[in-house]
Amino acid sequence: MxxxxxxxxxxxxxxxxxxxxxxxxxxxxxxxxxxxxxxxxxxxxxxxxxxxxxxxxxxxxxxxxxxxxxxxxxxxxxxxxxxxxxxxxxxxxxxxxxxxxxxxxxxxxxPSSIKKGDLIVSVSTSGKSPLLARKIRKEIEEIFPYEYDDYVNTLGETRRLVIEKCKDEKRKNKLLNELIDLDLEELKKRREKYEDCSRL
Ligand SMILES: C[C@@]1(CC(=O)O)c2cc3[nH]c(cc4nc(cc5[nH]c(cc(n2)[C@H]1CCC(=O)O)[C@@](C)(CC(=O)O)[C@@H]5CCC(=O)O)C(CC(=O)O)=C4CCC(=O)O)c(CCC(=O)O)c3CC(=O)O
Ligand SMILES: NC(=O)C1=CN([C@@H]2O[C@H](COP(=O)(O)OP(=O)(O)OC[C@H]3O[C@@H](n4cnc5c(N)ncnc54)[C@H](O)[C@@H]3O)[C@@H](O)[C@H]2O)C=CC1
The missing domain is CATH 3.40.50.720 (NAD(P)-binding Rossmann-like Domain)
Structure with missing residues (x-):
């Protein structure tokens, strides 16, 4: 296995x-x-x-x-x-x-994989059909038409700030969950805001 x-x-x-x-x-x-x-x-x-x-x-x-x-x-x-x-x-x-x-x-x-910056999506059939893995990889590739590099990096940095500055577990989870629904522009604003806070 x-x-x-x-x-x-x-x-x-x-x-x-x-x-x-x-x-x-x-x-x-x-x-x-x-x-x-x-x-x-x-x-x-x-x-x-x-x-x-x-x-x-x-x-x-x-x-x-x-x-x-x-x-x-x-x-x-x-x-x-x-x-x-x-x-x-x-x-x-x-x-x-x-x-x-x-x-x-x-x-x-x-596996067959897609790399968009640090976002990596892999597909495996555990060896049963490499061609099916490739077909599914191509289908997934179509829903990621643009580069995720900047987005995933900004998300990573903002997440680090939340982990560093928010010590309340419940609030931390809430903030982290909010992040993944923001677009790149909103995320960048959020990162700037969190950079200026000493505690969240
Ligand atoms: C077990 C595994 C071991 C490993 O290589 O790691 C393996 C094994 C074998 N492949 C064979 C055949 C082919 N493999 C491909 C293509 C890919 N094969 C890849 C991975 C894997 N292949 C691993 C399992 C992946 C999984 O999880 O399903 C991919 C995903 C990744 C990569 O290679 O980087 C890449 C697609 C990349 C992409 O485009 O996305 C094609 C198509 C082509 O070449 O164009 C064919 C011809 C069609 C066919 O035979 O189906 C054969 C028979 C050899 C023979 O006949 O002599 C064996 C041996 C066996 O099955 O025993
Ligand atoms: N896992 C996969 O994704 C796939 C695996 N295969 C398998 O992979 C193997 C290679 O396939 P291809 O690249 O198409 O073959 P190929 O015939 O194009 O290349 C084989 C290479 O092995 C070299 N070689 C042969 N004997 C050697 C030795 N004793 N020492 C050093 N080099 C040696 C040859 O010089 C040649 O460069 C085959 O066994 C094939 O069945 C085939 C398709 C996909």
Whole structure:
């Protein structure tokens, strides 16, 4: 059973084995979340050219040496045998792994997701149908047509002010509940107001 969680990969060593379409997709997502990505593969599709300055590229066959110090590993080679070897090595060395062609051997799977600033919406079918996850993700994307970045940041800052300055639990909950119904403009006014108060 896969438990949904958010894992911090910023500046952490992530290794992706394989240089095909699937590996490329996984690498792009890790880069979006600030990981320190190494890619090991015999061959690479041309798209890797576009991101070659943002990753470490090792053009070689997989050997455990390349992944041994990783925080996370993704096995996305076209060789089932290699993917299995990677899974086994990760298990023995307590490294979390995602095996692109074998959910049973995977410690984690990747959902289909939308990132609008710090607002992240993820959809998973627990591996039953990645295409359904993608379809639902696209449907949800249509109801988030604009950038949430500024809104979620302002909400986060205003929430911090309420938590810091309001010590009455009941009132605090009331204020926090009010915040999520305000639009960006109202929220910014509210933040300014709370910044000027010493207590709420
Ligand atoms: C278990 C999981 C493990 C993991 O990869 O993490 C997994 C496993 C497998 N995928 C397979 C196939 C496809 N996967 C996609 C696409 C995506 N797959 C993703 C995640 C996951 N795929 C995890 C579960 C997600 C969930 O919770 O449901 C997404 C969401 C995220 C991402 O990859 O970043 C991304 C969509 C991103 C987006 O657009 O939003 C497509 C479509 C395409 O490629 O265009 C196809 C072809 C169509 C088909 O087969 O359905 C196969 C068979 C391989 C083979 O046939 O050889 C396996 C292996 C198996 O099923 O055993
Ligand atoms: N989880 C997912 O979302 C999906 C997973 N898959 C599975 O993912 C795997 C990869 O799929 P694609 O990227 O389409 O394949 P691909 O054939 O385009 O790429 C495979 C890559 O693996 C490399 N490779 C093969 N053996 C290797 C070894 N011993 N050491 C290092 N690199 C090696 C090749 O050089 C190539 O770059 C397949 O097993 C496929 O079944 C396929 C579709 C989606």
């Amino acid at each position: 896969f438990y949904p969680m958010m894992i911090n990969v910023k500046n952490k060593k992530v290794s992706v084995v394989g240089g095909g379409r699937v590996a490329y997709r996984k690498v792009k997502t890790f880069l979006k979340y600030g990981a320190d990505v190494k890619v090991i593969s015999i061959n690479f599709i041309n798209k890797f050219e576009k991101i070659k300055d943002k990753i470490e590229i090792i053009k070689d066959k997989y050997t455990p040496e390349y992944i041994k110090n990783s925080f996370l590993v993704v096995a996305a080679t076209s060789s089932k045998e290699t993917n299995e070897k990677i899974a086994l090595f990760c298990k023995e060395n307590k490294i979390l792994c995602n095996i692109a062609d074998d959910i049973q051997l995977s410690d984690f799977i990747v």
